[in-house]
Amino acid sequence: MLKVLVTGGGGQLAQCIKSVAGLYPKLKFTYKTSSELDITNKDEVESTFNFQAFDYCINCAAYTNVDKAESEKELAYKINVLGPKYLAETCSKHQVTLIHVSTDFVFDGNASKPYKETDSTNPIGVYGKTKLEGEQQIINTIKNHFIIRTSWLYSEFGNNFLKTMLRLADQRDELGVVGDQIGSPTYAIDLAVVIVELIESKNNAYGVYHYSNKGVISWYDFAKEIFRLNQSNIQLNKIGTKDYPTPAKRPKYSVLDTSKISQILDKKTLNWKDSLVVAISKL
Numbered sequence: 553m554l555k556v557l558v559t560g561g562g563g564q565l566a567q568c569i570k571s572v573a574g575l576y577p578k579l580k581f582t583y584k585t586s587s588e589l590d591i592t593n594k595d596e597v598e599s600t601f602n603f604q605a606f607d608y609c610i611n612c613a614a615y616t617n618v619d620k621a622e623s624e625k626e627l628a629y630k631i632n633v634l635g636p637k638y639l640a641e642t643c644s645k646h647q648v649t650l651i652h653v654s655t656d657f658v659f660d661g662n663a664s665k666p667y668k669e670t671d672s673t674n675p676i677g678v679y680g681k682t683k684l685e686g687e688q689q690i691i692n693t694i695k696n697h698f699i700i701r702t703s704w705l706y707s708e709f710g711n712n713f714l715k716t717m718l719r720l721a722d723q724r725d726e727l728g729v730v731g732d733q734i735g736s737p738t739y740a741i742d743l744a745v746v747i748v749e750l751i752e753s754k755n756n757a758y759g760v761y762h763y764s765n766k767g768v769i770s771w772y773d774f775a776k777e778i779f780r781l782n783q784s785n786i787q788l789n790k791i792g793t794k795d796y797p798t799p800a801k802r803p804k805y806s807v808l809d810t811s812k813i814s815q816i817l818d819k820k821t822l823n824w825k826d827s828l829v830v831a832i833s834k835l
């Protein structure tokens with residue numbers, strides 16, 4: 553039986569892992585919410601690993617508010633950089649494999665073809681910068697690590713774009729959504745399955761991986777399909793990034809090349825439209 557610690561236990565991805573965990577009886581999961589384990593508290597991290605033995609740690613804890621990060625730099629740094637550093641140091645000491653989740657926002661978005669793991673990073677906002685520094689702390693500290701960069705996560709759990717769109721459809725007659733930011737939505741349940749299967753496979757090809765659902769669309773296209781499937785009558789307008797000013801800049805193009813993870817898991821990535829149907833059926 554492999555023992556797996558999941559940090560950030562109350563967040564979207566951790567709840568997705570919880571909802572699929574029952575399908576993997578050979579794995580024993582322990583979830584810690586932010587109040588049970590604050591990853592920015594080195595003593596708490598150490599005592600958690602001293603108290604209980606683990607084979608894997610999935611770090612689902614993060615500061616994920618992209619706009620607020622611009623004005624809460626220190627807090628974002630603590631959670632996205634120091635937290636992963638403490639986890640990496642402690643996992644290394646206890647020979648625990650660390651699986652960390654990162655983001656397409658480590659790239660600047662100036663590319664015109666999907667980003668490979670080896671492409672140069674150049675984050676354009678505080679959130680992306682702290683996530684990249686968190687990755688570097690892990691790479692420099694622990695050999696046994698997987699860093700999985702993903703994009704545009706949504707699910708029936710937590711806060712995400714799908715739920716925001718459905719809420720706004722109930723409240724408004726009309727909505728503008730940006731059509732000039734391109735990426736790939738990812739159903740967090742699909743990512744949860746990939747992470748759990750990676751553990752079950754006991755694969756040791758450590759390193760950085762990209763995972764998203766298949767398909768290249770804009771946020772506008774995503775909203776359009778959400779409203780179509782949900783039979784919402786809201787009038788949806790395609791707008792430009794300049795018409796939707798936000799504190800944080802976001803990459804214009806952040807499509808990830810997922811061929812490396814598909815190879816090690818021998819698994820094709822699922823199409824975003826098919827996964828969206830599943831997610832909406834769970835709401």
Ligand SMILES: NC(=O)C1=CN([C@@H]2O[C@H](COP(=O)(O)OP(=O)(O)OC[C@H]3O[C@@H](n4cnc5c(N)ncnc54)[C@H](OP(=O)(O)O)[C@@H]3O)[C@@H](O)[C@H]2O)C=CC1
Pocket residue numbers: 559560561562563564565566585586587589590591592611612613614615616631635653654655656683702703704705706710711
């Ligand atoms: N959401 C997205 O669109 C994307 C997310 N990612 C990455 O995926 C991962 C999971 O994201 P997601 O589940 O959506 O994020 P959520 O914001 O839903 O979950 C993050 C969790 O981290 C917890 N947390 C915050 N600070 C601490 C701390 N100091 N110690 C322990 N836990 C803490 C939060 O708890 P509390 O609420 O109590 O503060 C929350 O439960 C993150 O690494 C994120 O960067 C990557 C690409 C896209």
Ligand SMILES: Cc1cn([C@H]2C[C@H](O)[C@@H](COP(=O)(O)OP(=O)(O)O[C@H]3O[C@@H](C)C(=O)[C@@H](O)[C@H]3O)O2)c(=O)[nH]c1=O
Pocket residue numbers: 616617618619655656657702703704705712713716727728729730733771796798802
């Ligand atoms: C709510 C709303 C958003 N938008 C735009 C703003 C933004 O450019 C885009 C997505 O908005 P959100 O704020 O929901 O998503 P955002 O927080 O930018 O999502 C990002 O989160 C982090 C954590 C990641 O790691 C990224 O992969 C990505 O998923 O849609 C509109 O155009 N109209 C709207 O009504």
